[in-house]
Amino acid sequence: MPQNEYMERWRRLHGRRLDQEERIRKRQARQGHKESKDAQNLRGLAAKLRAEKRRVEKIQMKKKIKAFEERDIKLQGESEAPKDAVPAYLLDRDGNAQTAKGLSSAIKQRRAEKAARFSVPLPKVRGISEEEMFRVVKTGKTQRKSWKRMITKPTFVGEGFTRQNPKQERFIRPSGLRYKTAHVSHPELGITIKAPIISVKKHPSDPLYTRLGVLSKGCIIEVNTSELGMTTTSGKIVFGRYAQITNNPENDGTVNAVLLV
Amino acid sequence: MATVVPPPSKRQRREALERTQVQHQDDPSTQVQGSFRTRFIDGDGQQLADVVEVNFADATEKNMSQLLNTLLQNDKEDAVPYRFKILISESNKVINSLPASPAELPELLKAHGLTSPAEAILSFVAEPQAVFKVNAVSRLSHRIPGHGQPILCAQFSPATSGLLATGSGDQTARIWDTVTGTPKFTLKGHTGAVIVVSWSPDGELLATCSMDQTARLWNPRTGDSVNKVLKGHLKDIRALAWQPYHLWSENTPYLATAGKDTTCRIWNVNTGLTEHILSGHTAAISCVKWGGTGGEKGTIITASHDKTLRIWDPVKGVLLHNLKGHAHWVNSLALSTDYVLRTGFFEPGTQVPATPEEKKQKAKERFEKVANVKGTLVETMVSASDDFTMYLWNPVQSKDKPITRMLGHQKMVNHVAFSPDGRLIASVSWDNHTKIWNPKDGAFIATLRGHVAPIYLCAFSADSRLLVTASKDTTLKVWNLKTFQLARDLPGHEDEVYAVDWSVDGQRVGSGGKDKAVRLWAN
Structure with missing residues (x-):
């Protein structure tokens, strides 16, 4: 690790080597030969690393070539009429993007959604048994009572939660497995934000898990999406939206979810 | 094969006979009583004809239009259909069109601030309509x-x-x-x-x-x-x-x-x-x-x-x-x-x-x-x-x-x-x-x-x-x-x-x- 910008300083004081441009030119001219030699002669880990680097470079190159080709096509077809001609009174107006056809299909879609209100991105969820969810905690002076349960999965505990008397607490939610935020992606906008969880709305396995706020795959949570700036039809900002958890938080250590829209 | 309608029963025949014998009379209670005096003016406020007295019962748009045409001595070819607005000078209000049934007119006048329509002279603003009529496209x-x-x-x-x-x-x-x-x-x-x-x-x-x-x-x-x-x-x-x-x-x-x-x-x-x-x-x-x-x-x-x-x-x-x-x-x-x-x-x-x-x-x-x-x-x-x-x-x-x-x-x-x-x-x-x-x-x-x-x-x-x-x-x-x-x-x-x-x-x-x-x- 260089300490301070000593190379820049040296350059400022003394300037570059007089043959610097010549050296760069020569190095570039030699580049192809060096590549070729490496490709033929490298062995072992060095070869693997080089191949991986080369593969990534090639992907980028192909993307670039494709982009150039597409740009050329666009230049050829530029004189074509614009797709959606609008009358004089709609020119210069934005916000008329949503067409009547789009509108009616949106209405149809909404109706379809109403029919299957709980059709969610993950329709099938593995059931979680009580044996898996809870670990029995033995209590009592001689450890003979076993009515206490420790939850083995991540949980969401609300903001204002106060523990009951620990002696009488039946369910223990370990503080190390508590989550306050989820990474929520909007399927249509294609963006992901870190949003605070508001509550657990429905756990598919058991209403008891819903009450306890267990976070597991397929569970419906309510998240605060005010950051996304989505508005209702009347123009108010949508505060809470439902989302479904898409990963196994107990394995991954984070909560990922997809918004239900 | 056409269906033959059965002959009317005795009761039906008797009722039909009664209908032909008894003269139908309007129920006088539903008829509006009284009359009002009216002055016809055009859109600019010019008086078109002398003040005339009209029965409330006759004050439909068709009748008024016919009356105005008669007063203006338009013969049948020149007759113009009119549309009327009623201008109430006391409250400076305008009734935009005549009610469908003349029975509602006194009530409407009262609602617009005219307490005794029989005593006032109503100004009917006559707007000539096109002589020809366009049918609604259907x-x-x-x-x-x-x-x-x-x-x-x-x-x-x-x-x-x-x-x-x-x-x-x-x-x-x-x-x-x-x-x-x-x-x-x-x-x-x-x-x-x-x-x-x-x-x-x-x-x-x-x-x-x-x-x-x-x-x-x-x-x-x-x-x-x-x-x-x-x-x-x-x-x-x-x-x-x-x-x-x-x-x-x-x-x-x-x-x-x-x-x-x-x-x-x-x-x-x-x-x-x-x-x-x-x-x-x-x-x-x-x-x-x-x-x-x-x-x-x-x-x-x-x-x-x-x-x-x-x-x-x-x-x-x-x-x-x-x-x-x-x-x-x-x-x-x-x-x-x-x-x-x-x-x-x-x-x-x-x-x-x-x-x-x-x-x-x-x-x-x-x-x-x-x-x-x-x-x-x-x-x-x-x-x-x-x-x-x-x-x-x-x-x-x-x-x-x-x-x-x-x-x-x-x-x-x-x-x-x-x-x-x-x-x-x-x-x-x-x-x-x-x-x-x-x-x-x-x-x-x-x-x-x-x-x-x-x-x-x-x-x-x-x-x-x-x-x-x-x-x-x-x-x-x-x-x-x-x-x-x-x-x-x-x-x-x-x-x-x-x-x-x-x-x-x-x-x-x-x-x-x-x-x-x-x-x-x-x-």
């Missing part, structure tokens, strides 16, 4: 595909309802034979979407203007281009207005075009040269009209997105008035004489004059009949804006000050139109409502509710009794302007309706929109 007569892109504008020929011109995003304008429902001509030449089509008031030329910054002229008889491309605008042309026919000098019509480049150009149609460039607006011009008053060649009125309206002298090319008031874009502009200026010397139900002098005379007469208010020629204009309001202007009389501001819409007003007789204003808005206003004082008359999406355009029938509106909700609706109720709902379009026009003789309605097919509606 069915889709033709659907003609042809355009390859959305239809952006449509206008019927002023001469006949047999020709309809449409302009489309596919860079063509087309003329359709509406009688047979077939395409007649395709007018190719533009290199951009055709935004406006406009027939000259004599029906001999068709002007189109386009996104390609040019306007073109066409011969609608042959479908050929009249070899002049009006080039000069620097951006797309958005509006077009013909010089009124009675102001044409020696068969050289002029044309005004305006567009996004903030200027308005006046063209000599015969030479295709620009006569004047009217510049001054600071944003796109949305609407241009050529009025018949204010100068020997009329005046040009432009409405712009820079929130102002400007009035220009077309001879000198100078600014006469700058009308400020709107708080946002001005979208639409209508003159009280729009219909007569568009139709020139063509009057439905009459012969077309033979010589150019007679045509000019006829056009002038028709214009003066509509523009005449107490002996002077007055063109009222109304402008609709994005600020949800409309202004009523009369630049000749009240200069730069508006007569009134018309409030009521809850979203931007897209289009505004005067009825052919100049007695009603209709405004359509994105709040899904059409509103009807009185052009005299800008008073609100009625709201027409029914559309479920923004309304784009409206068109009056030639007799001013009906209105058709075109909306984003893919329907047309026909409204009765006597009852202010929906007369016909015309579904059929598959997408937004962008253009609608009612033919000059009232036979047909033509519409077009995003579904690319022209639709013709007939009674």
Whole structure:
């Protein structure tokens, strides 16, 4: 690790080597030969690393070539009429993007959604048994009572939660497995934000898990999406939206979810 | 085999016999008693006939109309149907139409502040209606595909309802034979979407203007281009207005075009040269009209997105008035004489004059009949804006000050139109409502509710009794302007309706929109 910008300083004081441009030119001219030699002669880990680097470079190159080709096509077809001609009174107006056809299909879609209100991105969820969810905690002076349960999965505990008397607490939610935020992606906008969880709305396995706020795959949570700036039809900002958890938080250590829209 | 109806039973025969023997009498309790005295006045307040006494029971619109015709000694051929408003001088209120049944009249008068109608003299404002009557269009007569892109504008020929011109995003304008429902001509030449089509008031030329910054002229008889491309605008042309026919000098019509480049150009149609460039607006011009008053060649009125309206002298090319008031874009502009200026010397139900002098005379007469208010020629204009309001202007009389501001819409007003007789204003808005206003004082008359999406355009029938509106909700609706109720709902379009026009003789309605097919509606 260089300490301070000593190379820049040296350059400022003394300037570059007089043959610097010549050296760069020569190095570039030699580049192809060096590549070729490496490709033929490298062995072992060095070869693997080089191949991986080369593969990534090639992907980028192909993307670039494709982009150039597409740009050329666009230049050829530029004189074509614009797709959606609008009358004089709609020119210069934005916000008329949503067409009547789009509108009616949106209405149809909404109706379809109403029919299957709980059709969610993950329709099938593995059931979680009580044996898996809870670990029995033995209590009592001689450890003979076993009515206490420790939850083995991540949980969401609300903001204002106060523990009951620990002696009488039946369910223990370990503080190390508590989550306050989820990474929520909007399927249509294609963006992901870190949003605070508001509550657990429905756990598919058991209403008891819903009450306890267990976070597991397929569970419906309510998240605060005010950051996304989505508005209702009347123009108010949508505060809470439902989302479904898409990963196994107990394995991954984070909560990922997809918004239900 | 036909079903034989069984013979009437004895009881049925007896009842039928009783009905024939007993004379039917109206129940006197439902009849309204008493009478009132009435004075007939015209729209300007001039008394038309002596004060007469009328029974309440007889006060229907038909009876009153007949009575006035008798008092004016119109014989049967000259009889004009009238529409009445009741002016109550004590409370300065107006009852906009007579109730359907005369029994409701005393109650209505009481509700408007007249305690003893039998003692007062009621002023009946008589508004002559068109002698002919347009039937509401009720069915889709033709659907003609042809355009390859959305239809952006449509206008019927002023001469006949047999020709309809449409302009489309596919860079063509087309003329359709509406009688047979077939395409007649395709007018190719533009290199951009055709935004406006406009027939000259004599029906001999068709002007189109386009996104390609040019306007073109066409011969609608042959479908050929009249070899002049009006080039000069620097951006797309958005509006077009013909010089009124009675102001044409020696068969050289002029044309005004305006567009996004903030200027308005006046063209000599015969030479295709620009006569004047009217510049001054600071944003796109949305609407241009050529009025018949204010100068020997009329005046040009432009409405712009820079929130102002400007009035220009077309001879000198100078600014006469700058009308400020709107708080946002001005979208639409209508003159009280729009219909007569568009139709020139063509009057439905009459012969077309033979010589150019007679045509000019006829056009002038028709214009003066509509523009005449107490002996002077007055063109009222109304402008609709994005600020949800409309202004009523009369630049000749009240200069730069508006007569009134018309409030009521809850979203931007897209289009505004005067009825052919100049007695009603209709405004359509994105709040899904059409509103009807009185052009005299800008008073609100009625709201027409029914559309479920923004309304784009409206068109009056030639007799001013009906209105058709075109909306984003893919329907047309026909409204009765006597009852202010929906007369016909015309579904059929598959997408937004962008253009609608009612033919000059009232036979047909033509519409077009995003579904690319022209639709013709007939009674």
